[in-house]
Amino acid sequence: SFLKVEKEPLRVLITGAAGQIGYALAPMVARGVMLGPDQPIILHLLDIQPAAEVLNAVKMELIDAAFPLLQGVIATTDVVEACMGVNIAIMVGGFPRKEGMERKDVMSKNVEIYKAQASALEKHAVENCKVLVVANPANTNALILKEFAPSIPEKNITCLTRLDHNRALAQISERLDVPVGDVKNVIIWGNHSSTQYPDVNHATVTTGSGEKSVRQLVADDQWLNNEFITTVQQRGAAIIKARKLSSALSAASAACDHVHDWVLGTPKGTWVSMGVYSDGSYGIQPGLIYSFPVTCEKGEWSIVKGLKIEEFSRKKMDATAKELMDEKSFAYSCLK
Ligand code: NAD
Numbered sequence: 001s002f003l004k005v006e007k008e009p010l011r012v013l014i015t016g017a018a019g020q021i022g023y024a025l026a027p028m029v030a031r032g033v034m035l036g037p038d039q040p041i042i043l044h045l046l047d048i049q050p051a052a053e054v055l056n057a058v059k060m061e062l063i064d065a066a067f068p069l070l071q072g073v074i075a076t077t078d079v080v081e082a083c084m085g086v087n088i089a090i091m092v093g094g095f096p097r098k099e100g101m102e103r104k105d106v107m108s109k110n111v112e113i114y115k116a117q118a119s120a121l122e123k124h125a126v127e128n129c130k131v132l133v134v135a136n137p138a139n140t141n142a143l144i145l146k147e148f149a150p151s152i153p154e155k156n157i158t159c160l161t162r163l164d165h166n167r168a169l170a171q172i173s174e175r176l177d178v179p180v181g182d183v184k185n186v187i188i189w190g191n192h193s194s195t196q197y198p199d200v201n202h203a204t205v206t207t208g209s210g211e212k213s214v215r216q217l218v219a220d221d222q223w224l225n226n227e228f229i230t231t232v233q234q235r236g237a238a239i240i241k242a243r244k245l246s247s248a249l250s251a252a253s254a255a256c257d258h259v260h261d262w263v264l265g266t267p268k269g270t271w272v273s274m275g276v277y278s279d280g281s282y283g284i285q286p287g288l289i290y291s292f293p294v295t296c297e298k299g300e301w302s303i304v305k306g307l308k309i310e311e312f313s314r315k316k317m318d319a320t321a322k323e324l325m326d327e328k329s330f331a332y333s334c335l336k
């Protein structure tokens, strides 16, 4: 009766692990925040040669933290060694946006990296490896990764918009002065950029007398249709301005939420936002990685279907799709 069946360890790759997000993310994963408190982990940490010493220091600290779930740490600058046998790949590595830089400026630097790493993942990760791209431009990097890793199922390649989703929940929670855990079913549509559309039309708050619509509770369409949307869209830029660095702890936490819900499932009646390969739902053309509302079960996400979309939302959903099409052509033009 004291027999304890240990789960097999899962290998989690973090690229860019010597960076800001990596420093916040690696200990979260090693503590079980991402894959659960009973899931042993082997961390694969990748960075580039100039960061090798810092990367090794991260490994030293992870060992010093004596995380009970952490069964091994591989810190390497060799992309093949990094990808070998990984079950989950969190792609954080790349060149971050600095104050004053447009996303376009970082694009050309990053698409080349994602093309190269796509091949390594395809060859060396486990067959059903789940991939989360965090590095910007996240949707387009994920698309490049998908296109250059044709043997990885397209359902397995996603990008992070959960940070935007969480930011939207937090704005509503602050406005209504309710616990953030009682707010649910906001949606982030489209690109992880300032054209994203944070949509509250289906969002609810759990109250003592049941579920109430966010729109009714806020009772201020002017705020919801303007300031709320721009605050969420511009939050990344606001953090960069204040911190002189892009968001890191909230990005790491959102990456954990994304993979956690993908692998372990979303609660009944709750959806989350994930950047996934479009199947044409809601008139969004296939061939883009676009953020949709999804539910997850048994390690598979599905887009929430049949939500009513009115004119205001339609325009904003199309505008962010248009930006993604432009990014896609620009990315391909960088790849020559
Ligand atoms: P950072 O500069 O602190 O870390 C990036 C790391 O990547 C560095 O250590 C760098 O050496 C490494 N790197 C560069 N090229 C690499 C390569 N080819 N292979 C492996 N590693 C490589 O940046 P950060 O603050 O940790 O941010 C990482 C990325 O995440 C940036 O692109 C940033 O814009 C993005 N980001 C995304 C979200 C989101 O919600 N999707 C939120 C915040 C930040």
Ligand code: LMR
Binding pocket: 096, 097, 136, 163, 235, 236, 237, 239, 240, 246, 247
């Ligand atoms: C964020 O959302 O915090 C970052 O993606 C901002 C950025 O552009 O790096």
